[in-house]
Amino acid sequence: MNDNCAMADAAVDMLLHHRITQFLYREARLLDAERWGEWLALMAEDIHYWMPMPENRRRADRMKAYEAGRGALFDDGLLDLHRRVARFKQPSAWAEDPPTRHAHVVSGVEAFHAEAAGEYVVHSTFVNYRSRGERDNDFLVGRREDLLRAHANEFRLARRTIFITQSVFLAKNLNTFL
Amino acid sequence: MNGRKGIDPQTSCREDVALESLMDLDKGRMSRLVFQHPGLYERELERIFARCWLFVAHESQIPKAGDYVTTYMGQDNVIIVRQKDGGIKGFLNSCPHRGNKVCFADAGNARQFICNYHGWSFAIDGRLKGMHASEAFDSTGFDFEGHGLHPVARIDSYRGLVFATLDDRAPDLADYLGDMRYYLDAVFDMDDEGTEFVGGCVKSVIRCNWKLAAENFVGDALHAGWTHDSGARAMVGEGVDDLHKSPERSYQVNFNGHGWEFNQDIIGNCASLGDKELVKYLYAMQPRVAERLDDFRSRMIGSISSCTIFPNTSFLAGQNTFRTWHPRGPQEIELHVWTFVNKSAPPEIKERWRKGSMLTFSPSGVFEMDDGENWEYATRTNDGYVTRRQDLYIGLGRHTRVHDTSLPGNVYQGQVNEANQRAFYQRWLDLMGAAVWSDVPRRDVPTEAAV
16 A cells, blocks of 8 residues: 555645535445446556455465465456456346345545645545345455546546455455455 | 155154155155254264365465365365375364364464463474473473374375364275275376365355255256356356257266266367367367376366365365365355366466356356355245155166166266266265264275276
Protein backbone atom coordinates (compact mmCIF):
# COMPACT_ATOMS: atom_id res chain seq x y z
CA MET A 1 0.00 0.00 0.00
CA ASN A 2 1.26 3.50 -0.77
CA ASP A 3 1.77 5.56 2.31
CA ASN A 4 -0.11 8.76 1.70
CA CYS A 5 -0.62 9.42 5.39
CA ALA A 6 1.74 12.42 5.41
CA MET A 7 0.68 13.83 2.07
CA ALA A 8 -2.07 16.20 3.16
CA ASP A 9 -0.93 18.75 0.58
CA ALA A 10 -1.55 16.27 -2.23
CA ALA A 11 -5.10 15.63 -1.08
CA VAL A 12 -7.77 16.58 -3.60
CA ASP A 13 -10.05 19.53 -2.85
CA MET A 14 -13.48 19.10 -1.33
CA LEU A 15 -15.39 19.22 -4.58
CA LEU A 16 -13.19 16.61 -6.22
CA HIS A 17 -13.32 14.50 -3.08
CA HIS A 18 -17.10 14.68 -3.22
CA ARG A 19 -17.19 13.64 -6.88
CA ILE A 20 -14.83 10.74 -6.23
CA THR A 21 -16.87 9.57 -3.26
CA GLN A 22 -20.08 9.77 -5.30
CA PHE A 23 -18.39 7.70 -8.03
CA LEU A 24 -17.50 4.97 -5.53
CA TYR A 25 -20.99 4.99 -4.03
CA ARG A 26 -22.58 4.69 -7.45
CA GLU A 27 -20.24 1.84 -8.32
CA ALA A 28 -21.31 0.04 -5.13
CA ARG A 29 -24.98 0.59 -5.98
CA LEU A 30 -24.49 -0.87 -9.48
CA LEU A 31 -22.94 -3.99 -7.94
CA ASP A 32 -25.75 -4.33 -5.38
CA ALA A 33 -28.24 -4.21 -8.25
CA GLU A 34 -26.23 -6.66 -10.42
CA ARG A 35 -26.05 -4.02 -13.14
CA TRP A 36 -22.90 -5.67 -14.43
CA GLY A 37 -22.77 -4.00 -17.83
CA GLU A 38 -22.89 -0.51 -16.35
CA TRP A 39 -20.28 -1.53 -13.79
CA LEU A 40 -17.94 -2.84 -16.51
CA ALA A 41 -18.30 0.47 -18.33
CA LEU A 42 -16.58 2.18 -15.38
CA MET A 43 -13.38 0.21 -15.98
CA ALA A 44 -10.45 1.67 -17.93
CA GLU A 45 -9.10 -0.37 -20.85
CA ASP A 46 -5.90 -1.06 -18.90
CA ILE A 47 -7.59 -1.99 -15.61
CA HIS A 48 -5.69 -4.27 -13.25
CA TYR A 49 -8.18 -5.60 -10.76
CA TRP A 50 -6.28 -7.52 -8.09
CA MET A 51 -7.30 -9.22 -4.87
CA PRO A 52 -4.45 -11.29 -3.42
CA MET A 53 -5.15 -13.95 -0.82
CA PRO A 54 -3.02 -13.05 2.21
CA GLU A 55 -0.62 -15.63 3.61
CA ASN A 56 0.50 -15.96 7.20
CA ARG A 57 4.20 -15.14 7.06
CA ARG A 58 6.54 -14.29 9.92
CA ARG A 59 7.55 -10.61 10.12
CA ALA A 60 11.19 -11.48 9.37
CA ASP A 61 10.20 -13.27 6.15
CA ARG A 62 10.98 -11.32 2.99
CA MET A 63 7.74 -12.72 1.59
CA LYS A 64 4.90 -10.59 2.98
CA ALA A 65 1.21 -11.35 3.42
CA TYR A 66 0.15 -9.77 0.12
CA GLU A 67 2.51 -10.50 -2.75
CA ALA A 68 2.28 -10.20 -6.52
CA GLY A 69 2.46 -13.50 -8.37
CA ARG A 70 0.86 -15.50 -5.56
CA GLY A 71 -2.65 -16.86 -5.08
CA ALA A 72 -5.31 -14.28 -5.87
CA LEU A 73 -9.09 -14.35 -6.13
CA PHE A 74 -8.82 -11.62 -8.76
CA ASP A 75 -5.76 -10.85 -10.87
CA ASP A 76 -7.73 -9.56 -13.80
CA GLY A 77 -7.53 -7.45 -16.89
CA LEU A 78 -10.61 -6.19 -18.70
CA LEU A 79 -11.11 -9.45 -20.65
CA ASP A 80 -11.12 -11.46 -17.42
CA LEU A 81 -13.70 -9.13 -15.85
CA HIS A 82 -15.86 -9.47 -18.95
CA ARG A 83 -15.66 -13.26 -18.67
CA ARG A 84 -16.76 -13.21 -15.04
CA VAL A 85 -19.70 -10.99 -15.94
CA ALA A 86 -20.54 -13.28 -18.86
CA ARG A 87 -20.86 -16.16 -16.39
CA PHE A 88 -23.13 -14.18 -14.05
CA LYS A 89 -25.42 -13.40 -16.98
CA GLN A 90 -25.77 -16.94 -18.34
CA PRO A 91 -29.25 -18.38 -17.91
CA SER A 92 -27.45 -21.59 -16.86
CA ALA A 93 -25.67 -19.91 -13.93
CA TRP A 94 -27.87 -22.05 -11.73
CA ALA A 95 -26.26 -20.86 -8.50
CA GLU A 96 -27.32 -17.28 -9.29
CA ASP A 97 -31.00 -18.13 -9.47
CA PRO A 98 -32.71 -17.15 -7.21
CA PRO A 99 -30.33 -14.22 -7.03
CA THR A 100 -27.94 -13.32 -4.25
CA ARG A 101 -28.76 -10.17 -2.26
CA HIS A 102 -25.80 -7.84 -1.98
CA ALA A 103 -24.83 -4.84 0.12
CA HIS A 104 -21.57 -3.12 -0.76
CA VAL A 105 -20.70 -0.61 1.96
CA VAL A 106 -17.91 1.88 1.17
CA SER A 107 -16.37 4.18 3.74
CA GLY A 108 -13.19 5.92 4.84
CA VAL A 109 -12.54 7.51 1.45
CA GLU A 110 -9.25 9.42 1.09
CA ALA A 111 -8.25 10.82 -2.29
CA PHE A 112 -4.91 12.19 -3.46
CA HIS A 113 -3.45 13.54 -6.68
CA ALA A 114 -1.42 10.83 -8.39
CA GLU A 115 1.76 11.56 -10.32
CA ALA A 116 0.03 11.78 -13.68
CA ALA A 117 -2.34 14.72 -14.19
CA GLY A 118 -5.99 13.69 -13.98
CA GLU A 119 -5.25 10.54 -11.97
CA TYR A 120 -6.10 10.02 -8.34
CA VAL A 121 -5.00 7.54 -5.72
CA VAL A 122 -8.06 6.69 -3.67
CA HIS A 123 -8.08 4.67 -0.46
CA SER A 124 -11.27 3.28 0.98
CA THR A 125 -12.54 0.61 3.31
CA PHE A 126 -15.42 -1.70 2.52
CA VAL A 127 -17.83 -4.17 3.99
CA ASN A 128 -19.41 -6.64 1.62
CA TYR A 129 -22.41 -8.56 2.85
CA ARG A 130 -24.09 -11.23 0.74
CA SER A 131 -27.14 -13.33 1.47
CA ARG A 132 -28.39 -16.29 -0.51
CA GLY A 133 -31.32 -18.58 -0.06
CA GLU A 134 -32.42 -18.95 3.53
CA ARG A 135 -29.38 -18.60 5.75
CA ASP A 136 -26.30 -18.20 3.57
CA ASN A 137 -24.74 -14.98 4.86
CA ASP A 138 -21.15 -14.16 4.03
CA PHE A 139 -19.26 -11.03 4.72
CA LEU A 140 -15.89 -9.68 3.83
CA VAL A 141 -14.21 -6.62 5.26
CA GLY A 142 -11.19 -4.98 3.74
CA ARG A 143 -9.38 -2.02 2.33
CA ARG A 144 -8.97 -0.89 -1.25
CA GLU A 145 -6.43 1.18 -3.07
CA ASP A 146 -7.68 2.51 -6.39
CA LEU A 147 -6.24 4.52 -9.20
CA LEU A 148 -9.00 6.63 -10.75
CA ARG A 149 -8.58 8.45 -14.00
CA ALA A 150 -10.61 11.48 -15.02
CA HIS A 151 -12.80 10.60 -18.00
CA ALA A 152 -15.32 12.98 -19.57
CA ASN A 153 -17.21 14.34 -16.59
CA GLU A 154 -16.56 11.27 -14.52
CA PHE A 155 -13.88 8.72 -13.73
CA ARG A 156 -12.65 5.35 -14.89
CA LEU A 157 -11.10 2.76 -12.60
CA ALA A 158 -7.56 2.07 -13.85
CA ARG A 159 -6.31 -0.04 -10.95
CA ARG A 160 -7.88 -1.60 -7.90
CA THR A 161 -6.08 -3.57 -5.23
CA ILE A 162 -8.30 -5.21 -2.65
CA PHE A 163 -6.81 -6.23 0.68
CA ILE A 164 -9.05 -8.67 2.52
CA THR A 165 -8.30 -9.84 6.03
CA GLN A 166 -9.22 -13.53 5.78
CA SER A 167 -6.34 -15.89 5.00
CA VAL A 168 -8.82 -18.77 4.85
CA PHE A 169 -11.68 -17.49 2.72
CA LEU A 170 -14.71 -18.32 4.85
CA ALA A 171 -17.20 -18.86 2.05
CA LYS A 172 -17.80 -21.36 -0.72
CA ASN A 173 -17.46 -18.72 -3.40
CA LEU A 174 -17.14 -15.07 -4.24
CA ASN A 175 -19.88 -14.22 -6.69
CA THR A 176 -19.49 -10.47 -6.84
CA PHE A 177 -16.88 -7.73 -7.20
CA LEU A 178 -15.59 -5.65 -4.34
CA MET B 1 -29.71 -51.98 2.50
CA ASN B 2 -32.84 -53.49 1.04
CA GLY B 3 -33.54 -51.68 -2.19
CA ARG B 4 -34.99 -48.25 -2.67
CA LYS B 5 -35.86 -47.32 0.89
CA GLY B 6 -33.94 -49.98 2.66
CA ILE B 7 -31.88 -48.03 5.15
CA ASP B 8 -32.32 -49.31 8.64
CA PRO B 9 -34.87 -46.92 10.17
CA GLN B 10 -33.41 -47.57 13.60
CA THR B 11 -30.16 -45.87 12.67
CA SER B 12 -29.66 -42.54 14.33
CA CYS B 13 -26.81 -40.17 15.09
CA ARG B 14 -26.47 -41.58 18.55
CA GLU B 15 -26.01 -45.15 17.44
CA ASP B 16 -23.31 -47.02 15.65
CA VAL B 17 -24.02 -47.57 12.00
CA ALA B 18 -23.55 -50.99 10.47
CA LEU B 19 -21.11 -50.34 7.63
CA GLU B 20 -22.57 -53.08 5.48
CA SER B 21 -25.94 -51.30 5.56
CA LEU B 22 -24.49 -48.16 3.94
CA MET B 23 -23.73 -49.35 0.42
CA ASP B 24 -25.02 -51.75 -2.16
CA LEU B 25 -22.66 -50.69 -4.91
CA ASP B 26 -23.49 -53.53 -7.28
CA LYS B 27 -27.04 -52.25 -7.28
CA GLY B 28 -25.81 -48.66 -7.50
CA ARG B 29 -27.20 -47.56 -4.14
CA MET B 30 -25.63 -45.80 -1.19
CA SER B 31 -26.79 -44.23 2.03
CA ARG B 32 -26.70 -40.50 2.70
CA LEU B 33 -25.57 -41.17 6.27
CA VAL B 34 -21.97 -41.27 5.03
CA PHE B 35 -22.26 -37.50 4.50
CA GLN B 36 -23.87 -36.70 7.82
CA HIS B 37 -23.26 -39.18 10.63
CA PRO B 38 -20.91 -37.83 13.36
CA GLY B 39 -19.90 -41.33 14.46
CA LEU B 40 -18.85 -42.26 10.93
CA TYR B 41 -16.85 -39.04 10.74
CA GLU B 42 -14.92 -39.91 13.90
CA ARG B 43 -14.19 -43.29 12.42
CA GLU B 44 -12.98 -41.66 9.20
CA LEU B 45 -10.46 -39.63 11.19
CA GLU B 46 -9.17 -42.87 12.69
CA ARG B 47 -9.34 -45.29 9.79
CA ILE B 48 -8.89 -43.06 6.74
CA PHE B 49 -6.99 -39.94 7.76
CA ALA B 50 -4.78 -41.37 10.53
CA ARG B 51 -3.87 -44.25 8.26
CA CYS B 52 -3.74 -43.42 4.54
CA TRP B 53 -0.92 -41.72 2.70
CA LEU B 54 -2.00 -38.07 2.47
CA PHE B 55 -0.60 -35.35 0.22
CA VAL B 56 1.33 -32.83 2.36
CA ALA B 57 3.54 -30.76 0.04
CA HIS B 58 5.14 -30.42 -3.35
CA GLU B 59 8.93 -30.71 -3.18
CA SER B 60 9.23 -27.38 -5.01
CA GLN B 61 7.60 -25.58 -2.06
CA ILE B 62 10.50 -26.45 0.22
CA PRO B 63 13.71 -26.47 -1.86
CA LYS B 64 16.23 -25.42 0.83
CA ALA B 65 17.13 -26.75 4.30
CA GLY B 66 14.76 -25.22 6.85
CA ASP B 67 12.06 -24.44 4.25
CA TYR B 68 8.71 -25.52 5.63
CA VAL B 69 4.98 -25.50 5.00
CA THR B 70 2.25 -26.16 7.51
CA THR B 71 -0.73 -28.23 6.46
CA TYR B 72 -3.22 -30.78 7.73
CA MET B 73 -3.47 -34.53 7.83
CA GLY B 74 -7.16 -34.93 8.58
CA GLN B 75 -7.62 -32.41 11.37
CA ASP B 76 -4.05 -32.85 12.60
CA ASN B 77 -1.93 -29.80 11.89
CA VAL B 78 1.56 -30.76 10.68
CA ILE B 79 4.83 -29.04 9.75
CA ILE B 80 6.62 -30.40 6.67
CA VAL B 81 10.25 -29.30 6.64
CA ARG B 82 13.29 -29.82 4.40
CA GLN B 83 16.28 -31.26 6.26
CA LYS B 84 19.97 -30.39 5.97
CA ASP B 85 20.65 -33.72 4.24
CA GLY B 86 18.00 -32.96 1.60
CA GLY B 87 15.41 -35.28 3.12
CA ILE B 88 11.95 -34.19 4.28
CA LYS B 89 10.46 -34.70 7.72
CA GLY B 90 6.98 -34.04 9.08
CA PHE B 91 5.81 -33.36 12.64
CA LEU B 92 2.61 -32.65 14.48
CA ASN B 93 2.48 -28.88 14.92
CA SER B 94 1.96 -29.11 18.66
CA CYS B 95 4.34 -28.74 21.57
CA PRO B 96 4.75 -31.94 23.61
CA HIS B 97 4.85 -29.84 26.80
CA ARG B 98 1.41 -28.21 27.02
CA GLY B 99 0.17 -28.74 23.48
CA ASN B 100 0.36 -25.24 21.98
CA LYS B 101 0.96 -24.81 18.27
CA VAL B 102 4.67 -24.21 17.59
CA CYS B 103 4.49 -22.77 14.08
CA PHE B 104 1.91 -20.14 13.09
CA ALA B 105 3.11 -19.34 9.58
CA ASP B 106 1.73 -21.00 6.45
CA ALA B 107 5.23 -21.33 5.02
CA GLY B 108 8.73 -19.93 5.42
CA ASN B 109 12.25 -20.87 6.40
CA ALA B 110 13.23 -21.68 9.97
CA ARG B 111 16.33 -22.71 11.87
CA GLN B 112 14.09 -23.82 14.71
CA PHE B 113 10.51 -23.80 15.86
CA ILE B 114 9.95 -22.11 19.20
CA CYS B 115 6.76 -22.52 21.22
CA ASN B 116 5.24 -19.18 22.31
CA TYR B 117 4.04 -20.61 25.62
CA HIS B 118 7.19 -21.69 27.52
CA GLY B 119 9.87 -21.20 24.89
CA TRP B 120 10.48 -24.86 24.08
CA SER B 121 12.66 -24.81 20.99
CA PHE B 122 12.83 -27.57 18.38
CA ALA B 123 15.43 -28.13 15.68
CA ILE B 124 14.17 -28.65 12.12
CA ASP B 125 14.67 -32.38 12.66
CA GLY B 126 12.16 -32.20 15.52
CA ARG B 127 14.67 -32.64 18.33
CA LEU B 128 14.08 -30.61 21.52
CA LYS B 129 17.00 -28.15 21.79
CA GLY B 130 16.14 -26.16 24.89
CA MET B 131 13.59 -23.96 26.57
CA HIS B 132 13.05 -20.92 28.74
CA ALA B 133 14.36 -21.56 32.30
CA SER B 134 15.96 -24.84 31.22
CA GLU B 135 17.88 -25.11 34.53
CA ALA B 136 14.60 -25.84 36.27
CA PHE B 137 14.10 -28.85 33.99
CA ASP B 138 17.75 -29.99 34.29
CA SER B 139 17.55 -30.10 38.05
CA THR B 140 14.53 -32.42 37.98
CA GLY B 141 16.08 -35.00 35.65
CA PHE B 142 14.14 -34.10 32.49
CA ASP B 143 14.48 -36.42 29.48
CA PHE B 144 15.23 -34.13 26.52
CA GLU B 145 15.46 -37.01 24.06
CA GLY B 146 11.91 -38.13 24.70
CA HIS B 147 10.30 -34.72 24.13
CA GLY B 148 10.86 -33.84 20.50
CA LEU B 149 8.02 -32.94 18.12
CA HIS B 150 5.92 -35.99 17.32
CA PRO B 151 6.97 -37.18 13.84
CA VAL B 152 4.67 -38.50 11.14
CA ALA B 153 5.11 -42.25 10.80
CA ARG B 154 6.50 -42.14 7.26
CA ILE B 155 7.05 -39.64 4.51
CA ASP B 156 7.85 -40.30 0.87
CA SER B 157 7.35 -38.70 -2.51
CA TYR B 158 6.39 -39.57 -6.04
CA ARG B 159 7.26 -37.28 -8.97
CA GLY B 160 7.64 -34.31 -6.64
CA LEU B 161 4.41 -34.94 -4.73
CA VAL B 162 5.17 -35.49 -1.04
CA PHE B 163 2.90 -37.79 0.93
CA ALA B 164 2.94 -38.75 4.60
CA THR B 165 1.14 -41.31 6.73
CA LEU B 166 0.50 -41.34 10.47
CA ASP B 167 0.44 -45.16 10.53
CA ASP B 168 3.77 -47.01 10.53
CA ARG B 169 1.99 -50.17 9.34
CA ALA B 170 0.79 -48.56 6.10
CA PRO B 171 1.98 -50.17 2.87
CA ASP B 172 4.77 -48.37 0.99
CA LEU B 173 3.71 -45.29 -0.96
CA ALA B 174 4.58 -47.02 -4.23
CA ASP B 175 2.23 -49.86 -3.30
CA TYR B 176 -0.43 -47.42 -2.05
CA LEU B 177 -0.47 -45.45 -5.31
CA GLY B 178 0.01 -48.66 -7.28
CA ASP B 179 -1.08 -48.49 -10.89
CA MET B 180 -2.12 -44.85 -10.55
CA ARG B 181 1.57 -44.04 -10.92
CA TYR B 182 1.33 -45.00 -14.57
CA TYR B 183 -1.33 -42.34 -15.14
CA LEU B 184 0.17 -39.73 -12.80
CA ASP B 185 3.26 -39.73 -15.01
CA ALA B 186 1.18 -38.30 -17.86
CA VAL B 187 0.96 -35.02 -15.93
CA PHE B 188 3.80 -35.07 -13.39
CA ASP B 189 6.51 -36.61 -15.55
CA MET B 190 6.18 -34.96 -18.96
CA ASP B 191 9.92 -34.35 -19.05
CA ASP B 192 13.04 -34.78 -16.91
CA GLU B 193 12.32 -31.74 -14.79
CA GLY B 194 8.79 -32.62 -13.71
CA THR B 195 6.44 -30.10 -12.09
CA GLU B 196 6.48 -27.33 -9.51
CA PHE B 197 3.87 -25.28 -7.67
CA VAL B 198 3.65 -21.58 -8.60
CA GLY B 199 2.13 -18.88 -6.42
CA GLY B 200 0.90 -19.67 -2.96
CA CYS B 201 -1.95 -21.66 -1.54
CA VAL B 202 -5.50 -20.35 -1.70
CA LYS B 203 -7.53 -21.61 1.25
CA SER B 204 -11.28 -21.54 1.60
CA VAL B 205 -14.15 -23.16 3.44
CA ILE B 206 -16.98 -25.12 1.89
CA ARG B 207 -19.73 -26.41 4.15
CA CYS B 208 -19.86 -29.82 2.55
CA ASN B 209 -18.81 -33.35 3.35
CA TRP B 210 -15.25 -34.01 2.13
CA LYS B 211 -16.31 -37.08 0.15
CA LEU B 212 -18.65 -35.08 -2.10
CA ALA B 213 -15.64 -33.09 -3.32
CA ALA B 214 -13.38 -36.13 -3.61
CA GLU B 215 -16.02 -38.21 -5.46
CA ASN B 216 -16.69 -35.33 -7.83
CA PHE B 217 -13.05 -35.25 -8.94
CA VAL B 218 -12.60 -39.02 -8.89
CA GLY B 219 -15.13 -39.61 -11.61
CA ASP B 220 -17.88 -37.06 -12.12
CA ALA B 221 -17.45 -36.04 -15.75
CA LEU B 222 -21.24 -36.05 -15.88
CA HIS B 223 -21.66 -32.78 -13.98
CA ALA B 224 -19.35 -30.79 -16.26
CA GLY B 225 -21.83 -30.28 -19.06
CA TRP B 226 -24.63 -29.20 -16.74
CA THR B 227 -23.09 -27.55 -13.65
CA HIS B 228 -20.36 -25.78 -15.59
CA ASP B 229 -22.35 -24.73 -18.65
CA SER B 230 -22.29 -21.09 -17.54
CA GLY B 231 -18.56 -21.11 -16.86
CA ALA B 232 -17.76 -22.77 -20.18
CA ARG B 233 -19.92 -20.29 -22.11
CA ALA B 234 -18.20 -17.42 -20.31
CA MET B 235 -14.70 -18.69 -21.00
CA VAL B 236 -14.94 -20.07 -24.53
CA GLY B 237 -18.34 -18.99 -25.78
CA GLU B 238 -19.94 -22.42 -25.87
CA GLY B 239 -21.03 -25.20 -23.52
CA VAL B 240 -19.02 -28.27 -22.56
CA ASP B 241 -18.80 -31.00 -25.22
CA ASP B 242 -21.37 -33.79 -24.99
CA LEU B 243 -18.93 -36.18 -23.36
CA HIS B 244 -21.43 -39.04 -23.13
CA LYS B 245 -21.80 -39.15 -26.92
CA SER B 246 -18.24 -40.31 -27.59
CA PRO B 247 -17.42 -42.98 -25.00
CA GLU B 248 -15.15 -44.89 -27.38
CA ARG B 249 -12.25 -42.46 -26.75
CA SER B 250 -12.80 -41.83 -23.07
CA TYR B 251 -12.23 -43.84 -19.91
CA GLN B 252 -12.44 -44.16 -16.21
CA VAL B 253 -9.56 -45.92 -14.49
CA ASN B 254 -9.18 -46.62 -10.81
CA PHE B 255 -6.92 -48.40 -8.37
CA ASN B 256 -7.64 -48.90 -4.66
CA GLY B 257 -10.01 -45.93 -4.59
CA HIS B 258 -7.84 -43.55 -6.60
CA GLY B 259 -9.46 -42.66 -9.89
CA TRP B 260 -9.09 -40.65 -13.06
CA GLU B 261 -11.78 -39.95 -15.63
CA PHE B 262 -10.44 -38.66 -18.93
CA ASN B 263 -10.73 -38.53 -22.66
CA GLN B 264 -8.00 -38.43 -25.27
CA ASP B 265 -8.50 -34.91 -26.62
CA ILE B 266 -5.10 -33.66 -25.31
CA ILE B 267 -6.20 -30.10 -24.51
CA GLY B 268 -9.92 -30.06 -23.55
CA ASN B 269 -9.44 -28.98 -19.92
CA CYS B 270 -6.75 -26.51 -20.86
CA ALA B 271 -8.91 -24.89 -23.54
CA SER B 272 -11.46 -23.92 -20.88
CA LEU B 273 -8.94 -21.40 -19.51
CA GLY B 274 -9.52 -19.41 -22.69
CA ASP B 275 -5.80 -18.90 -23.32
CA LYS B 276 -4.53 -20.06 -26.71
CA GLU B 277 -0.88 -19.84 -25.64
CA LEU B 278 -1.43 -22.62 -23.10
CA VAL B 279 -3.14 -24.82 -25.68
CA LYS B 280 -0.25 -24.23 -28.06
CA TYR B 281 2.21 -25.16 -25.32
CA LEU B 282 0.45 -28.48 -24.67
CA TYR B 283 0.21 -29.32 -28.36
CA ALA B 284 3.97 -28.77 -28.57
CA MET B 285 4.53 -30.99 -25.53
CA GLN B 286 2.34 -33.85 -26.73
CA PRO B 287 4.77 -35.52 -29.20
CA ARG B 288 7.57 -35.26 -26.65
CA VAL B 289 5.42 -36.94 -24.01
CA ALA B 290 4.41 -39.59 -26.53
CA GLU B 291 8.07 -40.34 -27.10
CA ARG B 292 8.90 -40.33 -23.38
CA LEU B 293 5.85 -42.28 -22.15
CA ASP B 294 3.47 -43.45 -24.86
CA ASP B 295 0.88 -42.06 -27.24
CA PHE B 296 -2.05 -42.95 -24.97
CA ARG B 297 -0.79 -40.97 -21.99
CA SER B 298 0.39 -38.09 -24.15
CA ARG B 299 -3.29 -37.55 -24.99
CA MET B 300 -4.12 -37.09 -21.29
CA ILE B 301 -1.76 -34.19 -20.56
CA GLY B 302 -4.50 -31.55 -20.65
CA SER B 303 -7.58 -33.45 -21.77
CA ILE B 304 -11.08 -33.18 -20.31
CA SER B 305 -10.50 -35.09 -17.10
CA SER B 306 -10.33 -35.07 -13.32
CA CYS B 307 -8.49 -37.17 -10.77
CA THR B 308 -8.59 -37.93 -7.06
CA ILE B 309 -5.78 -39.60 -5.16
CA PHE B 310 -7.57 -41.39 -2.33
CA PRO B 311 -8.71 -40.06 0.01
CA ASN B 312 -8.77 -36.27 -0.37
CA THR B 313 -6.35 -34.89 -2.95
CA SER B 314 -7.43 -34.01 -6.47
CA PHE B 315 -6.19 -32.25 -9.57
CA LEU B 316 -7.19 -31.26 -13.06
CA ALA B 317 -4.76 -31.82 -15.92
CA GLY B 318 -4.70 -28.84 -18.27
CA GLN B 319 -6.37 -26.47 -15.83
CA ASN B 320 -3.44 -27.31 -13.56
CA THR B 321 -5.29 -26.88 -10.29
CA PHE B 322 -4.16 -29.14 -7.45
CA ARG B 323 -6.19 -29.33 -4.25
CA THR B 324 -6.69 -31.08 -0.95
CA TRP B 325 -10.09 -31.28 0.76
CA HIS B 326 -9.28 -31.23 4.48
CA PRO B 327 -12.16 -32.55 6.59
CA ARG B 328 -13.60 -30.28 9.30
CA GLY B 329 -16.42 -32.37 10.69
CA PRO B 330 -18.99 -34.22 8.58
CA GLN B 331 -20.33 -31.00 7.06
CA GLU B 332 -17.32 -28.81 6.37
CA ILE B 333 -14.03 -28.84 4.50
CA GLU B 334 -11.07 -26.52 4.30
CA LEU B 335 -9.99 -26.44 0.71
CA HIS B 336 -6.31 -25.81 -0.09
CA VAL B 337 -5.60 -25.03 -3.74
CA TRP B 338 -2.34 -24.64 -5.66
CA THR B 339 -1.36 -24.23 -9.30
CA PHE B 340 1.14 -26.70 -10.75
CA VAL B 341 3.19 -26.23 -13.92
CA ASN B 342 6.00 -27.97 -15.72
CA LYS B 343 9.24 -26.71 -14.17
CA SER B 344 10.75 -26.40 -17.66
CA ALA B 345 7.90 -24.22 -19.00
CA PRO B 346 8.74 -20.61 -19.95
CA PRO B 347 8.01 -18.09 -17.14
CA GLU B 348 5.15 -16.43 -19.05
CA ILE B 349 3.48 -19.81 -19.57
CA LYS B 350 3.69 -20.47 -15.82
CA GLU B 351 2.18 -17.04 -15.14
CA ARG B 352 -0.66 -17.68 -17.58
CA TRP B 353 -1.44 -20.95 -15.81
CA ARG B 354 -1.37 -19.32 -12.40
CA LYS B 355 -3.87 -16.72 -13.54
CA GLY B 356 -5.97 -19.14 -15.56
CA SER B 357 -6.32 -21.69 -12.79
CA MET B 358 -7.32 -18.95 -10.32
CA LEU B 359 -9.84 -17.42 -12.74
CA THR B 360 -11.55 -20.79 -13.12
CA PHE B 361 -10.80 -22.89 -10.02
CA SER B 362 -10.60 -20.70 -6.91
CA PRO B 363 -13.53 -19.50 -4.76
CA SER B 364 -14.08 -16.68 -7.27
CA GLY B 365 -13.46 -19.02 -10.22
CA VAL B 366 -16.10 -19.25 -12.92
CA PHE B 367 -16.23 -23.05 -12.58
CA GLU B 368 -15.58 -23.61 -8.91
CA MET B 369 -18.29 -21.29 -7.62
CA ASP B 370 -20.96 -23.63 -8.92
CA ASP B 371 -19.32 -26.70 -7.38
CA GLY B 372 -19.36 -25.27 -3.86
CA GLU B 373 -23.06 -24.48 -4.11
CA ASN B 374 -23.91 -28.03 -5.23
CA TRP B 375 -21.81 -29.78 -2.59
CA GLU B 376 -23.09 -27.63 0.25
CA TYR B 377 -26.71 -28.44 -0.50
CA ALA B 378 -25.98 -32.11 -1.26
CA THR B 379 -24.65 -32.11 2.33
CA ARG B 380 -27.13 -29.87 4.10
CA THR B 381 -30.34 -31.50 2.88
CA ASN B 382 -29.31 -34.53 4.92
CA ASP B 383 -30.01 -32.61 8.12
CA GLY B 384 -33.58 -33.73 7.47
CA TYR B 385 -34.28 -36.78 9.61
CA VAL B 386 -36.35 -38.46 6.95
CA THR B 387 -34.32 -37.09 4.04
CA ARG B 388 -31.14 -38.72 5.26
CA ARG B 389 -32.87 -42.06 5.32
CA GLN B 390 -33.53 -41.95 1.58
CA ASP B 391 -30.66 -43.64 -0.20
CA LEU B 392 -28.92 -42.29 -3.29
CA TYR B 393 -28.20 -43.51 -6.82
CA ILE B 394 -24.59 -44.23 -7.80
CA GLY B 395 -25.17 -46.77 -10.56
CA LEU B 396 -24.26 -45.03 -13.81
CA GLY B 397 -22.09 -47.11 -16.14
CA ARG B 398 -22.38 -50.51 -14.55
CA HIS B 399 -21.26 -53.18 -17.05
CA THR B 400 -18.76 -50.83 -18.75
CA ARG B 401 -15.68 -52.61 -17.40
CA VAL B 402 -13.02 -53.22 -20.07
CA HIS B 403 -11.38 -56.58 -19.47
CA ASP B 404 -9.35 -56.96 -22.62
CA THR B 405 -6.86 -54.12 -22.15
CA SER B 406 -3.18 -53.61 -21.52
CA LEU B 407 -3.93 -50.46 -19.49
CA PRO B 408 -3.10 -50.82 -15.79
CA GLY B 409 -5.68 -50.59 -13.02
CA ASN B 410 -9.40 -51.17 -13.39
CA VAL B 411 -10.47 -49.74 -16.73
CA TYR B 412 -13.98 -48.64 -17.73
CA GLN B 413 -15.18 -47.41 -21.10
CA GLY B 414 -16.63 -43.90 -21.20
CA GLN B 415 -15.75 -41.09 -18.82
CA VAL B 416 -19.43 -40.32 -18.18
CA ASN B 417 -19.66 -43.08 -15.65
CA GLU B 418 -19.86 -43.64 -11.92
CA ALA B 419 -17.45 -46.57 -11.86
CA ASN B 420 -14.75 -44.53 -10.17
CA GLN B 421 -17.15 -43.21 -7.55
CA ARG B 422 -18.18 -46.79 -6.75
CA ALA B 423 -14.53 -47.81 -6.49
CA PHE B 424 -13.88 -44.80 -4.22
CA TYR B 425 -16.67 -45.85 -1.87
CA GLN B 426 -15.61 -49.49 -1.98
CA ARG B 427 -12.16 -48.45 -0.78
CA TRP B 428 -13.77 -46.22 1.85
CA LEU B 429 -15.85 -49.17 3.09
CA ASP B 430 -12.82 -51.50 3.09
CA LEU B 431 -10.79 -49.09 5.19
CA MET B 432 -13.63 -48.18 7.53
CA GLY B 433 -14.26 -51.85 8.22
CA ALA B 434 -10.66 -52.86 8.92
CA ALA B 435 -9.10 -52.34 12.35
CA VAL B 436 -5.55 -52.63 11.01
CA TRP B 437 -3.93 -52.29 7.57
CA SER B 438 -3.40 -56.03 7.32
CA ASP B 439 -7.19 -56.49 7.47
CA VAL B 440 -7.84 -54.17 4.52
CA PRO B 441 -8.97 -56.32 1.57
CA ARG B 442 -6.27 -56.33 -1.10
CA ARG B 443 -8.48 -55.83 -4.13
CA ASP B 444 -6.02 -54.19 -6.49
CA VAL B 445 -2.43 -55.36 -6.77
CA PRO B 446 0.10 -53.13 -8.58
CA THR B 447 1.11 -54.25 -12.05
CA GLU B 448 4.84 -53.78 -11.70
CA ALA B 449 5.45 -53.87 -15.44
CA ALA B 450 3.16 -50.91 -15.93
CA VAL B 451 5.26 -48.42 -14.01
